Amino acid sequence: MTGATRVAAQSGGPEQARAGTLPPYTGRLLRWSFAVAVVPPIALIVALAAKSLYLLTFVHVICGGTWTGFDLFMGLVMAWVMRSLEIPARVEVAKRLTPTTFFILPSLAAVAVTSGIYLAQTEGKFDLGSPWIIGAGIVVLILVVQGFGIFMPNGVRIFIELAKHQPDTAKIARLNMTNIRLAGVQAALQVLIILIMAHLAVF
Numbered sequence: 001m002t003g004a005t006r007v008a009a010q011s012g013g014p015e016q017a018r019a020g021t022l023p024p025y026t027g028r029l030l031r032w033s034f035a036v037a038v039v040p041p042i043a044l045i046v047a048l049a050a051k052s053l054y055l056l057t058f059v060h061v062i063c064g065g066t067w068t069g070f071d072l073f074m075g076l077v078m079a080w081v082m083r084s085l086e087i088p089a090r091v092e093v094a095k096r097l098t099p100t101t102f103f104i105l106p107s108l109a110a111v112a113v114t115s116g117i118y119l120a121q122t123e124g125k126f127d128l129g130s131p132w133i134i135g136a137g138i139v140v141l142i143l144v145v146q147g148f149g150i151f152m153p154n155g156v157r158i159f160i161e162l163a164k165h166q167p168d169t170a171k172i173a174r175l176n177m178t179n180i181r182l183a184g185v186q187a188a189l190q191v192l193i194i195l196i197m198a199h200l201a202v203f
Helices: 003-011 014-019 024-037 039-050 053-083 087-101 104-122 131-162 169-202
Strands: none
Touching: 024 039, 024 087, 024 104, 039 053, 039 104, 053 087, 053 104, 053 169, 087 104, 087 131, 087 169, 104 131, 131 169
């Protein structure tokens, strides 16, 4: 039995492999991810509608902290764990991790950045001539390009590969590891953003 066949059998048997469909739990994880991802934008809208600086700050901190914490975990923990796993085991992780985070992470990132801009404007610190604001803008641009130019496309490629009759398990594992390693890079950039925010808050 090949690695691809083993993975297909573990995911739902040869019938599913012949049908070329995604594992049955993928849809449930995607729906859960979407349901959770809706919460941050709603919270941001409520904070803006209420014109509450306190609530806006809370939304910014909780979304930014969760986003950074997840990337730190992926880069510092998951990367090492995945390296110790065989290809079939890596694929099994990717099949569950990718749909679970597909909507949540972009939502957290978008709301954290948007609420941060609103906060800077509210506090009169959104000065486009400031080197700190320019630096923050450059880092945010890099994060956005990585997220929407690499993370999400890789997730779609994993979904496409899983739906094939004979998925390329090595490709799935490689794409997932790319995302996990890139999460570590994003975590470092987010720590840099936090340093910039700390400076703007104090000075």
